[in-house]
Amino acid sequence: MNYETAIDLAHQRMREIGKSKDEYHIEPVTIIGTELERENGEIILKAYNEYYYLVNYENYFGFIILSDSGFFNADDYSENTNQEFTGIIRILKKGDVWNMSNTILMNTPIEPNLTLIQALQLLSIQKLRAIDFIKVTIH
Numbered sequence: 612m613n614y615e616t617a618i619d620l621a622h623q624r625m626r627e628i629g630k631s632k633d634e635y636h637i638e639p640v641t642i643i644g645t646e647l648e649r650e651n652g653e654i655i656l657k658a659y660n661e662y663y664y665l666v667n668y669e670n671y672f673g674f675i676i677l678s679d680s681g682f683f684n685a686d687d688y689s690e691n692t693n694q695e696f697t698g699i700i701r702i703l704k705k706g707d708v709w710n711m712s713n714t715i716l717m718n719t720p721i722e723p724n725l726t727l728i729q730a731l732q733l734l735s736i737q738k739l740r741a742i743d744f745i746k747v748t749i750h
Contacts (some may be wrong), residue, residue: 612694614639617664617745624662624695625747636748639666641741642702649711652704658697664745665694671742673709677701685710702742710740 612620618637625635640663644654656663658678665676665683676683679698683691686705704711 612664612666612668614666614745617666617694620695621662621664621745621747625749630749634750636750638746638748640744640746642744643711643741644702652709654702654711656700656702658700658746660749661697662747662749663696663700664747665696666743666745668694670740671710673705673712674742675703675705677703710742712740 621637622632625632642654642656643649648654663678668683668685671685674685676696678696678700681692681694681696683694683696
């Protein structure tokens, strides 16, 4: 699902539960969690008056999302529900490497003769692959 589809789905869902456009707010959000959450392999979102719609799901790997309203497995789509999540949302790492891993570190061979300065520079340019959602907040 792309951003446009997620936004359309969010508007439709709000109409279904009887909310007018002035009773909710839609925004894109990027989730990477804290460093501790990434190390522990679990990111928790408390979305009691919110709905999260996963976008670009085909780009993700190595985690599952569990919530009060949905399930998503980034590596096996066979049991996934609609990509709508609300309530307590848990993003759980499944293995050694997941979407939150540093992509440059994963794809760049580490040279054994790097100086400390070169290693720090390499670390500074690494980027995390975030998980993108459309978030709907009900006022």
